[in-house]
Amino acid sequence: MTTIRPLAATDADGLVDLFASLSESDRTLIREDLHDPSQVTRLLAHPELRWVAVGDDGAVVGYSAVNRLPGWSDHVGELRLVVRPAGRGGGVGRALVRAA
Template identity: 55%
Template sequence: MTDVVELTDAHCDALVRFFADLPEGDRTFIRDDVTDVDVVRGWAAGGTPGVRRWVAVDGDAAVTGYVAVLRLPGWSDHVGELRLVVSPCARGAGLGRELARHALVQAVEDGLAKLVVEVVAEQGAALALFTDLGFTGEALLVDHIRDRDGQLRDLLVLAHHVRDTWSGMVAVGLTETLGEDAP
């Protein structure tokens, strides 16, 4: 049994272990230095304006997944960037989808109108996950990132336009069924 909960200080050590146990190739594409314990402790302490973070915790209190939504600043403050990492031992069982859905719902509740996620072009499973959740391609950035071996990789930027999705739900009457007001 896995629970998705907001990240707190109580999860700090388990999250540090989670990131330390990730294969080097997985850490290559995480923007922040998750091997720096102080970075992870800062996340767990909270208090970063415009950032929400959640972890998937199993029955042994081990972290098996992490997701965050970072509200962009200034004139893009209606947009959130979604970041998602799942432990290799928990992949293929729907945990990534559960975390992404959770973050999407929370972002909508927080008033965001658009979510973006960056996916390395070779990450077919991640691309499928996000497109199944309604994200669509917005940009292909050729040779945009360099992995730890120095190889250049393409980066895809996918977006989920909340208002467009909500308009589609309104058109087919789903919002009435859900008893929800449009964002």
């Protein structure tokens, strides 16, 4: 069973592990270098509008975020979704999108 919940400060190691599990081609589709732990620390500094999917073993298997566009477009958001390769195809992404 996977639990979807808001991102918490205690998710740092889980997010680093999640992003490290991505292939090089997956990482090219993400704007930030989330392979870099300092970038993950930035995410944790602004946890609003961010969710994680956590497996029974406590591992972070997915991440979603709604990033508001700046300026006059701040009423528009961009959805980011990442699911661990081993967790794809089981509805984790769908659940994260619903939470977002």
